[in-house]
Amino acid sequence: MAEDLQKSETWVEKDPGATSDEAVIVFDHVDMIFNIASEQLNNLKEYFIKLVRRELFFEEFKALKDVSFTIHRGEVYGVVGSNGSGKSTLLKLVAGVLEPSNGSVTVNGTIAPIIELGAGFDFELTARENVYLNGALLGYSKQFINENYERIIDFAEIRDFQDMPIKNYSSGMVARIAFAIATVTTPDILVVDEALSVGDFRFQEKCENRIKELVAHGTTLLFVSHSIEQVERVCERALWIEKGVARMQGPVLEVCEAYRQGI
Amino acid sequence: MTTSAQGDMTRSEFKKNWGVLSALVSKDFKRKYRRSVLGIVWSILNPLLMMIIMSAVFSYMFKFNIEHFPLYVILGNILFGFMSTATCTAMTSIVDSSSLIKKIRIEKAIFPVEKVIFALLNFGFSLIAAVCVMIYLQVFPSWQVLLLPVLVLFVTLFSMGLGLLISALGVFFRDVFHLWEVLITAWTYATPLFYPMDLLEPWMQQIMQFNPMYHYVAYFRDIMMYGVLPSGMEHLICLGMAVVTFLVGLLVFRKTEKKFILYV
Structure with missing residues (x-):
C-alpha cells in the first residue's frame, strides 16, 4: 500500500542546495x-x-x-x-x-504575495503605471522596476497594450501582470x-x-x-x-x- | 513576527514606505487629471471661479466692508479647502484600501497621510490662483510671506492628525463618514471665510478662539494680505493645536490599527 x-x-528538479x-x-x-x-x-x-x-x-x-x-x-x-x-x-x-x-x-x-485583481491595481491607470504602483506596494525600488520592466511586460505578454488603461483588460491579463510582478x-x-x-x-x-x-x-x-x-x-x-x-x-x-x- | 536587524529594518522600511507614498501620490495625480482638456489648470481655475461666485454673492447680499474682499475670500477658501479635502479623502482611505490591507503587510498610516499630501499638492496649485488675485488687486505682501511654509506645516500636521483619527474611527463605525461631512459643512460656516470676524457677537468671538481653522485662516491673511507678523502667542496657539491634534490622531491610529483587518 x-x-x-x-x-x-x-x-520539479531542484538545484543542489536549494533545500x-x-x-x-x-x-x-x-x-x-x-x-x-x-x-x-x-x-x-x-x-x-x-x-x-x-x-x-x-x-x-x-x-x-x-x-x-x-x-x-x-x-x-x-x-x-x-x-x-x-x-x-x-x-x-x-x-x-x-x-x-x-x-x-x-x-x-x-514574501511575495500575488496581489489579486483589484487590490493593488488602479483600473483607470495604464498597465505601465500599474506595474510601478504594484511594484512599490511590494517594496521594489523604482530603479529595480525600471531595470526589470521589460521582463515583466514580456512575461505578462501585454507589450501591445502597455499604455492602455487596465479597465479595458480582461481579468486574465491583469492576473498575468500581477503574477509577473510578484515573481520578477x-x-x-x-x-x-x-x-x-x-x-x-x-x-x-x-x-x-x-x-x-x-x-x-x-x-x-x-x-x-x-x-x-x-x-x-x-x-x-x-x-x-x-x-x-x-x-x-x-x-x-x-x-x-x-x-x-x-x- | 520576528525581525532580525532592527536598525537595518527600519531604514529599508522607511525607503519602502516612501516608495509606496510617492507611487500613491502619483496615482492620485494621474487619476485626477487624466482625460480632462485643461488638466492641472483646473486646480487653479476652480478656486478662482469659486471666489468670483462667492465674492459676487456676498458683496451683493451683505455689503461687508472688507478691503480686497475677493482676496479675503480666496485665501480663506483655499486654506479651509485644503483641510477639508485632506480630511474627507483621508477618512475613507483605510476602508478603500481594504483589499491591500488584507493581503500585504504595509504601514497603514501611509493611506491617510498620502491623501493629506495630495491635498497639500493641490493647495500649492490653488496658491497660484491666490497670487493671480493679488496681482490683479495690486496687493503685494512683504517679508512676512516667508512664514508661509510654517503655516503650511501647521495646517498639514493638523489635517494629518484629523485624517488619522477619523480614518481609524471610520473603520469601526462607518457613521463617522456621514457625520464628518455634516461637521465640515458646519465648520465652513463657523469659520470667518467670507464674513468679517467683527460681525460676530463678542461671545461668539470668544468661542471662535477655540476654532483652529480660525487661527490658521487669520494667520494666512495676516502674512499674505495685511503684512502683519502674527504674535508669538498666536504662533504658540497654532503650533499647539497642530501638534496636539496630530499626536491624538497618531495615538488613536496606532492603538487601533492592528484591529483594522477584522473590520475593513
Missing part, C-alpha cells in the same frame, strides 16, 4: 480567535445597545486551534481544507497582516492561492514553469487550493486543516488521501 502513495514523478533544514515558516501552537459579537457591529447605535446589554466581547470564534507546523527552505508545501476551514486565516498570519491570539508565527525571509525577483517565500486560476490554460502552464524555476532556486512555495489534484501534483508535503484544527500533516499523497476519505 505504501508503494501506491509514492509520487510517480517529481514535479535545507532551515525553517522558513514556523507556526507554534497558534490560536486565532475572532470576536464575532463585536465584528458584526457597524454603527454606533448597535455598539451602544450591545454595550448597555453587556453583550459585547462574549461570542468567540476560533478560526485556528492550536495549529503547529514547520516549513523548511525550498519546500513545496500545500494546504488543503474545505471552505471556511481556516486556510485564508492561515495565509493572513503568514503574510503578517494578522497576529495570532496565542502562540507564535515566525517567518524568515521575504526570487522571493524567499511565494504564496500562491486561488488568484492564479483566472489565467487561461497556456498561461497557467507558463506560471507553473516560472514557479518551478523559482523553487529550483530555493524559493519556498506555499500553495493553497481547493483542487486536491493540483496540490497532489505540485506539492511535496501538505497540511490538512478542518474547522481550524490541523487534522494531518505529512507527505502530500497521504494527506490528500486522508482528506478525500474525510469528506
Whole structure:
C-alpha cells in the first residue's frame, strides 16, 4: 500500500542546495480567535445597545486551534481544507497582516504575495503605471522596476497594450501582470492561492514553469487550493486543516488521501 | 513576527514606505487629471471661479466692508479647502484600501497621510490662483510671506492628525463618514471665510478662539494680505493645536490599527 502513495514523478528538479533544514515558516501552537459579537457591529447605535446589554466581547470564534507546523527552505508545501476551514486565516498570519491570539508565527525571509485583481491595481491607470504602483506596494525600488520592466511586460505578454488603461483588460491579463510582478525577483517565500486560476490554460502552464524555476532556486512555495489534484501534483508535503484544527500533516499523497476519505 | 536587524529594518522600511507614498501620490495625480482638456489648470481655475461666485454673492447680499474682499475670500477658501479635502479623502482611505490591507503587510498610516499630501499638492496649485488675485488687486505682501511654509506645516500636521483619527474611527463605525461631512459643512460656516470676524457677537468671538481653522485662516491673511507678523502667542496657539491634534490622531491610529483587518 505504501508503494501506491509514492509520487510517480517529481514535479520539479531542484538545484543542489536549494533545500535545507532551515525553517522558513514556523507556526507554534497558534490560536486565532475572532470576536464575532463585536465584528458584526457597524454603527454606533448597535455598539451602544450591545454595550448597555453587556453583550459585547462574549461570542468567540476560533478560526485556528492550536495549529503547529514547520516549513523548511525550498519546500513545496500545500494546504488543503474545505471552505471556511481556516486556510485564508492561515495565509493572513503568514503574510503578517494578522497576529495570532496565542502562540507564535515566525517567518524568515521575504514574501511575495500575488496581489489579486483589484487590490493593488488602479483600473483607470495604464498597465505601465500599474506595474510601478504594484511594484512599490511590494517594496521594489523604482530603479529595480525600471531595470526589470521589460521582463515583466514580456512575461505578462501585454507589450501591445502597455499604455492602455487596465479597465479595458480582461481579468486574465491583469492576473498575468500581477503574477509577473510578484515573481520578477526570487522571493524567499511565494504564496500562491486561488488568484492564479483566472489565467487561461497556456498561461497557467507558463506560471507553473516560472514557479518551478523559482523553487529550483530555493524559493519556498506555499500553495493553497481547493483542487486536491493540483496540490497532489505540485506539492511535496501538505497540511490538512478542518474547522481550524490541523487534522494531518505529512507527505502530500497521504494527506490528500486522508482528506478525500474525510469528506 | 520576528525581525532580525532592527536598525537595518527600519531604514529599508522607511525607503519602502516612501516608495509606496510617492507611487500613491502619483496615482492620485494621474487619476485626477487624466482625460480632462485643461488638466492641472483646473486646480487653479476652480478656486478662482469659486471666489468670483462667492465674492459676487456676498458683496451683493451683505455689503461687508472688507478691503480686497475677493482676496479675503480666496485665501480663506483655499486654506479651509485644503483641510477639508485632506480630511474627507483621508477618512475613507483605510476602508478603500481594504483589499491591500488584507493581503500585504504595509504601514497603514501611509493611506491617510498620502491623501493629506495630495491635498497639500493641490493647495500649492490653488496658491497660484491666490497670487493671480493679488496681482490683479495690486496687493503685494512683504517679508512676512516667508512664514508661509510654517503655516503650511501647521495646517498639514493638523489635517494629518484629523485624517488619522477619523480614518481609524471610520473603520469601526462607518457613521463617522456621514457625520464628518455634516461637521465640515458646519465648520465652513463657523469659520470667518467670507464674513468679517467683527460681525460676530463678542461671545461668539470668544468661542471662535477655540476654532483652529480660525487661527490658521487669520494667520494666512495676516502674512499674505495685511503684512502683519502674527504674535508669538498666536504662533504658540497654532503650533499647539497642530501638534496636539496630530499626536491624538497618531495615538488613536496606532492603538487601533492592528484591529483594522477584522473590520475593513
